[in-house]
Each structure stands twice: as structure tokens, then as C-alpha cells.
Amino acid sequence: MRTARSHLAPAGIAAVLALTVSATTPTAAQSATGPTAAQAAGAVRPVAAPGAATALSVQAFHASAQDRAYLRQAHRGNLAEIAAGQAALRRSHDRDVREIAWRLIRDHRKLDARLREVARRLRVGLPDAPNAAQRDSLDAVLARRSGHRFDRAWLRLQTEAHEQTLTLIRRELRHGHSGWVRDLARDGAPVVRHHLDEVRTELDHHTR
Template sequence: MRTARKLATAGMAAVLPLTIAPIATPAQARSQAAPVTAVAPASTALHLSARDKAYLRAAHQGNLAEIAAGQAALRRSRDENVRGIAWRLIRDHRRFDARLREVADRFDVRLPRWPTSEQRDDLREVTDRPGRRFDRAWLRYQEDAHEYALWLGQRELRRGHSAWVKDLARDSAPVVRHHLRVIRAEL
């Protein structure tokens, strides 16, 4: 009984400072307020649909896989064109992923830390090949990955709900199409 009273008193002492806050004047409130960076479109709810969350997670894992594949090409390939494509993929997919993570953070969406096990297995299979066989397999792997990224983005644009997430899909499409053209030109 005595312990319960002590805990109750300690709990009130901890909560009391939180409930009694000094009142700021409007000028103080404006100077202390965080700057407004962007306002969510009116159609955006406070949460995302399951479909929008699934897109964010799949696109994030795709970006992670592309970055890992680009790094593998820089380590393994001696072909300057393949290495150039790898640099471009790393740069662009890091940029996409940074923006994607901002949207995910805004809506408290937890993103996976790694590419899917299938993506990791596919990359491992590609990196097991020697020399020129690696370059060809890597380019085919990139072609498939970018076709999937386009399909994923188009599905989000058709079926997604969040304007924020749809903007990500819409904005990434031209760059992914360009990657695909460059990859196919090299094949």
C-alpha cells in the first residue's frame, strides 16, 4: 500500500510539469514554430492505404537491390559502359530512395532494411559468373528489374490512393524508362 502511494505521487510529479506549460504570446509562438515545408494535398489522409504502403516497401527494396547491383558491377565488371550504367543506377536510385524514405517517414511506414531474398538470390547468381558473362547477365538482370519497377509504378498510379505516393511513382517513371533504354542499348 505504501509503495502504491509513492508510485502515484511520483507519477503525478512527473505529469504535472507537462500539464502546466507557460503560455506563449502569438509572436513567441511564431518564432518558435517549425518552418512549414510542404502542405499535404487535400486528398491525402493522415494514413496511407495498404496498397500505398506496399508500393513504398516494394519500391524501396527495388532501390536497395539496384544500388547493390550497381556496386557489384563496379567491383566485377571491366566494361566501361557497364560501369557507367552502374554509376548512374547507384546515383539515381539513391536519390529516389531518399525521397521515398521522406514520404515513408511522414506517414510512419516502416521500410525493410534489405532487398527481398529473391532479389538477393538473383544478384548472387549474376555475380557468380565470370568476365563478359557477368556483364551480359547483369544487364539482363537490370532489364528485368527496371521493367518490374515500371510495372509497379504504373500499378500505383492506377490503384494507389495517396497523392504523395503517386507523385513518387510518376516522377521516377521517366528516369527508369531512360535506364531501361540505356540497358537495352548495351545488350
């Protein structure tokens, strides 16, 4: 009897081992034809296509000629609006005009701070002053006018300036490449439109 048990024991152990291995190890067919259970459950994430991340990075960091032009022109516009607002605070005695001037200074400083940060990231150089036409337009308002005449001329100038800025914004949204710059234009549009509405309303009041 001992001899019989000694022959059967190794056979029983081998059978148990065979069952254990078959239960825990994928078959060759499973490995070749389908995902493992862990992969099917989402434990293993698919690898992104080569070059996809690189393409997104290039798009994020690249500024086209249109983007660079917008950054420079919008920056000049912000500087011109800030200067115009400061001039109105010095020259106008109308409470509503002065309130508009204060809002122009505050809002265009905020817009320009964000614009300068985007320009820095994209390595776009910015001018340090409004252009000659913008300076001449403000000088013409300041040179020969005071009181209500100054207020009307100043409001007309702000109407034209904000209409031009909206044109710049629409051009960037149609033709711009950089997502950062397009976001600047998109977020700035409602601010500029609000300024324009205020200026037009006040101009109507001053021309009655």
C-alpha cells in the same frame, strides 16, 4: 429676428444630421437582400464549406494498403539496384557497363531518399534489405560469371528488374490513394524508363 433664427437653427442641424446618417448607413433592405459594397468588391472572402479542409488533409496524410505496398517494394527495388550497381563496379571491366552501374547507384539513391521521407511522414515502416529473390538473383550473376559473361548476365538482370519496377509504378498510378506516393511513382517513371533504355541498348551490343 433673433427669435426666428433660434427656432430655425436646430431644425437645420437635424436635417444635416439626417442626410449624413442616411448617406453612411446601409438601409435595412440593403442588409437583408444584398451584399455591402465592401463585400461586392471582394473585401470579405467567403468562408469555405465546413469539412472541406479536413477532407483534403485526410487524403494527403492517409496511405492505403496499395500505397504502403508500393513504398516497401520500391524501397527494396532501390536497395537492390544500388547493390547491383556496386557489384558491377567491382566485377566489370567494361567502361559502358560501369557507367550504367554508376548512374544506377546515383539515381536510385536520390529516388530512395525522397521515398524514405514520404514513408516517414506517412509512418510506413520500410525493410532494411532487398528481398530473398532479389538477393538470390544477384548472387547467381556474381557466382559463376566474369568478364563479358558477367556483363551480359548483369544487363539481363537489370532489364528484368526495371521492367518489374515499371509494373509497380503503373499499379500505384492506377490504384494508389496518397498524392505523395503517387507523385513518387510519377516522378520515378521517366528515370526508370531511361535506365531500361540504356540497359537494353547495352545488352544488344553485348549479344551481337
